[in-house]
Amino acid sequence: MRCYANQLPNELNKGLKPFYLVFGEEPFQEAQCVQLIRDTAKAQGFDEVIKFTLMQGFDWQEIIAQYQSMSLFSARTIIEFDLNQQKPGVIGSNTFKRVVELVNPDTILIIKGAKASQEVQRGAWFKALDKQGVFVPCYPLTGSHVKRWLDEQCQRLALNMQNDAKLSLINATEGNLLACFQELEKLSLLHGNALITQQLVMQGLLNQAKFDIFDLSDALLNGHAKQAIKVLNKLASDNTEVVSILWAITKELNTLMNVQLGLLNGEPIASLFKQNAIWKNQQGPVQNAVNRLNITVLDQINSDIALFDASYKQGNLIAPYQALAHICIKFCQPLDIPMPCHSLN
Numbered sequence: 001m002r003c004y005a006n007q008l009p010n011e012l013n014k015g016l017k018p019f020y021l022v023f024g025e026e027p028f029q030e031a032q033c034v035q036l037i038r039d040t041a042k043a044q045g046f047d048e049v050i051k052f053t054l055m056q057g058f059d060w061q062e063i064i065a066q067y068q069s070m071s072l073f074s075a076r077t078i079i080e081f082d083l084n085q086q087k088p089g090v091i092g093s094n095t096f097k098r099v100v101e102l103v104n105p106d107t108i109l110i111i112k113g114a115k116a117s118q119e120v121q122r123g124a125w126f127k128a129l130d131k132q133g134v135f136v137p138c139y140p141l142t143g144s145h146v147k148r149w150l151d152e153q154c155q156r157l158a159l160n161m162q163n164d165a166k167l168s169l170i171n172a173t174e175g176n177l178l179a180c181f182q183e184l185e186k187l188s189l190l191h192g193n194a195l196i197t198q199q200l201v202m203q204g205l206l207n208q209a210k211f212d213i214f215d216l217s218d219a220l221l222n223g224h225a226k227q228a229i230k231v232l233n234k235l236a237s238d239n240t241e242v243v244s245i246l247w248a249i250t251k252e253l254n255t256l257m258n259v260q261l262g263l264l265n266g267e268p269i270a271s272l273f274k275q276n277a278i279w280k281n282q283q284g285p286v287q288n289a290v291n292r293l294n295i296t297v298l299d300q301i302n303s304d305i306a307l308f309d310a311s312y313k314q315g316n317l318i319a320p321y322q323a324l325a326h327i328c329i330k331f332c333q334p335l336d337i338p339m340p341c342h343s344l345n
Helices: 005-013 027-042 061-068 089-101 124-132 144-157 163-173 177-191 198-205 213-222 225-237 242-264 269-275 280-292 295-314 320-332
Strands: 019-024 048-053 077-082 107-113 134-138
Touching (some): 005 134, 027 077, 027 107, 027 177, 061 077, 144 163, 213 242, 242 295, 295 320
Parallel strands (some): 019 107, 048 077, 077 107
């Protein structure tokens, strides 16, 4: 049965199900839903929590063993299983179907995963769990949905916020629900049920955006020019060393060039990820950059970086951070404007 995140509290009030499938692209909502299921179950005597994460070599028999076993310390158990952004495969699918056949009223199984595509939802294992359980899709929130979510959080925290204050908080956190919720918790602690004005919100947000060089790398790989410049501005205001920023940009460029050259030589992308130590959480952004930036564009960026390095060392740069912004934009979109520096002699 499908149940959206904002409907989950009412659904849990009707009674617990043996299986919960919490899937989506919004990690804060996912974490909130899992915590809500856990808290509701614990209130009904499910005191022990056992957690598993799908990793290479995982023994699926562990799920069956734990699902059937009677705890020494608690008669009722919650099993949380994180698919770790992966599909269960044949063995995992058969394991889940087996668990459905063994329904244990003293055990609740919570399965977490990435966005459940139509292909995943059509899988026999998913249908079997969904038939006797609850499927909670957690979608990224936009527009009026963010406002509705914020209203619900304010109600939960007993916060009295002006509408302008809410809109300012939404704009400042740019859809990052975790950052937004943390600000709400802080406002609740500082001001209780007093009226929260736009001025109070902006005072709290002032200079709270903390970015580092790795945030810049993420923006560049994903082609988010606006975010890259926002991060670069913050790094500049914090007087972050120019050479440190250049190092981060150069590191990403070298990785992308290695991958593109490997692809041109017919090497599989999975092998190139491994060769270049690109971990799973970075493979998506790197793939985005590879799809967007061909070897010719990467060579142009490399030339700009070489010019920047030489100009900076010789004192010919008019504005180092402006020149870095030029390089960052070129990572994200075509740019034919020359870099701001004096010609080298």
